[in-house]
Structures are given as C-alpha cells and as structure tokens.
Amino acid sequence: MEVIAAESGTRIETRVRDLSQQGCYVDTNKPLPLRTVTDVRITEGTQLFEARGRVVYSRVGKGMGLVFTAIEPEQRGILATWFAESRETSWLAANRRRSQRVLMKIPVRVSGQNARGSPFEEETHTRAISAHGALILVSTEVYRGQRLTLSNVQAKAALEYVVAHIDSHQSDHPQVGVELLLPNRMFWHVAFPPKDRTPRHPDAKPLLKTSESS
Numbered sequence: 001m002e003v004i005a006a007e008s009g010t011r012i013e014t015r016v017r018d019l020s021q022q023g024c025y026v027d028t029n030k031p032l033p034l035r036t037v038t039d040v041r042i043t044e045g046t047q048l049f050e051a052r053g054r055v056v057y058s059r060v061g062k063g064m065g066l067v068f069t070a071i072e073p074e075q076r077g078i079l080a081t082w083f084a085e086s087r088e089t090s091w092l093a094a095n096r097r098r099s100q101r102v103l104m105k106i107p108v109r110v111s112g113q114n115a116r117g118s119p120f121e122e123e124t125h126t127r128a129i130s131a132h133g134a135l136i137l138v139s140t141e142v143y144r145g146q147r148l149t150l151s152n153v154q155a156k157a158a159l160e161y162v163v164a165h166i167d168s169h170q171s172d173h174p175q176v177g178v179e180l181l182l183p184n185r186m187f188w189h190v191a192f193p194p195k196d197r198t199p200r201h202p203d204a205k206p207l208l209k210t211s212e213s214s
Contacts, residue, residue: 002041003053003066005032016042021079023053023067031055031064040066049078084145087164087179101130102190108136109158112148115141123153129188133161133179142166142176150178155189 003012003026010032018025024040032038036055041048050072057065071079104126111121120140128135134150142148142163151158165177180187 001026001043002039003028003032004039004041006037006039006052017063019082021068021076021083023056023065025057025063025065027063029061031058031060031062034058037069038066040068044082047078047081049075049082051075080145084164087145087162101128102192103128104188104190106188107153108134109151109153110136110138110140110148111151112146115143115146127175129190131184131188131192133164133177134188135175135177138174138176147181148178150180152187152189155187157187159184159187 001014001016001024003014004010012026012028012030012032014026014028016024017027019042024042032055034055034057038053038055040051040053043049051068052070053066053068055064056067106126106129107123108126109121109123112119114120122138122140124137124139126134126136136150144163144166146163147160148163149158150161160181161178162181163176164179167175167177
C-alpha cells in the first residue's frame with residue numbers, strides 16, 4: 001500500500017491491517033497528522049485500488065486510520081470483488097465447522113433482483129442453517145456479493161443477506177451459501193449448539209441425528 005500526502009507529497013509504503021468499504025487502518029511508525037488529505041493506492045496481485053482519503057486516527061509510532069472520501073465507480077468494483085472473495089473464504093471456513101451448523105430443511109422465500117437486474121421471487125428451502133447464514137437451493141442466477149431478501153416462511157420473518165458462495169455443480173438448482181448481514185440466532189427458531197461443542201461432545205451425536213431427521 002502507498003499513502004501519499006496531497007499537500008506535502010510525503011509518501012508512506014506500508015501494509016493494510018484492516019480494510020472496509022469506508023476506509024482502512026495501516027501500520028506505520030511515522031503516521032501523518034490528523035486531517036491530512038491523502039491519495040491511497042492498494043495493490044493485491046494484479047489489481048490496483050485508488051482513492052482519495054483523509055487521516056482520521058493517528059497514533060505515534062503505531063499507525064493511522066484513513067477514511068475514503070472519494071472513490072470512482074470502477075474502484076468501488078475492485079473493493080466489492082475483494083470483499084466477495086474474502087466473504088466466500090470466511091463462509092467456507094465457517095461451514096467446515098460442522099458443530100456450528102444444523103442440517104435442516106426450512107421453507108424460505110428468496111427475493112430481489114437477478115443478475116440481469118430484473119426483480120424475482122422464488123420459493124425454495126434450506127439445506128443447512130447457522131446463526132450467521134444458511135445453505136439454500138436457488139434456481140435464479142445470482143452472483144457473489146449480491147444483497148437479497150430471505151424470508152422464513154414458517155416464522156413470517158424476513159431479513160437481508162449477502163451471497164457468499166455459489167456451488168454450481170448442481171446445474172438446475174445451485175447451492176448458495178448466504179451470510180446474514182446481522183447474525184440473528186432467533187431468525188430460524190432453532191437452538192444452535194454452543195461454540196465449544198466438538199464432534200466428541202457427549203451431546204453432539206444426538207443433536208446431529210435429530211437435525212438430519214428434520
């Protein structure tokens with residue numbers, strides 16, 4: 001990453017510690033003063049992200065926080081791609097922690113806009129659920145990073161989610177991994193296993209049998 005002070009031309013080469021769509025935090029032993037206007041350049045592989053920023057947090061000898069004040073549309077697309085890849089990696093890692101998900105078929109309704117921008121609504125069901133998301137079957141074409149609405153038909157509740165992973169091996173009804181924008185343990189009306197549960201936990205096998213039979 002490069003941070004260049006717009007007025008003085010001071011250039012800092014460093015690495016990003018935290019990155020969001022609003023800004024980032026970088027490690028540096030010579031942080032710029034608060035309110036310094038900067039040009040920001042972040043490189044990941046062959047992709048380059050550029051934006052105008054401003055220093056909103058500065059800690060001597062440690063680092064500084066920057067808020068993005070101006071981002072061109074194509075640059076926002078680069079950020080969106082990075083976050084989609086990061087979200088998918090996180091979702092796949094969480095999905096491998098089988099003790100934290102429950103295999104359960106729950107009727108749901110998916111609605112929003114398809115990949116071509118046309119509104120759609122589809123009745124389907126989950127394959128697995130967790131407090132943070134679900135694995136559902138979706139025949140409509142969607143894309144990673146897309147925000148849609150998911151309705152729990154039985155509970156008559158709805159919330160927003162983002163598409164984190166698409167498994168298209170089943171061409172007719174791809175399995176889509178979705179992540180809730182805000183984790184909600186009550187949305188599914190299911191008691192999830194505690195975080196410290198492992199496959200060797202004395203209650204693990206009975207719970208899995210009950211979930212699979214549901």
